Amino acid sequence: MKHTSKLLSSTQIRGLTKVGDAYFPGDGELPSFSRCGCVEHADAAIELLPADDLASLKTLLGAIGIMPGFVATSLVRLAEHGPRMNGPLGVGLRFLRLGLKGVVTSLYYSGEVGHNYKGPTPLEVLGYHVKVYTADVDERDAKSTQGPSGSIAACRGLK
Secondary structure (H helix, E strand, O other): OOOOOOOOOHHHHHHHHHHHHHHOOOEOOEOOHHHHOHHHHHHHHHOOOOHHHHHHHHHHHHHHHHOOHHHHHHHHHHHOOHHHOOHHHHHHHHHHHHHHHHHHHHHHOOOOOOOOOOOOOHHHHHOOOOEEEOHHHHHHHHHOOOOOOOOOOEEEOOO
């Protein structure tokens, strides 16, 4: 079954998958971007983008969606050189890199996978588990009928 999106066309989803596989092709225990199916959660990753940014991303993903895979991979590799380049080309490549790498990295390391994927998530393979310390909030909540106030005091599990 093909994934459908409320925000992206099938061509744009194909472009996002090509970019994702260029960054996360899978190796050893880590699944590829396409295999883990995290693209099913693309809408959640991009739904709050400003309208102009979303339109630009959709245009870019649509163009990548019709490119041969090796051209998409070459574009990603070129974008990775942006931080080392000066001038207008470097600026453009840095923006390209930020837009493409940001969305696929967010999806890949979100902990979310596709409904057909049965393997471990990339976070599970890496043994990375984020835990938020909430005992101080829970304690205040038990003492107050108004609920907790302020911020969570500490986070654990971040390495």
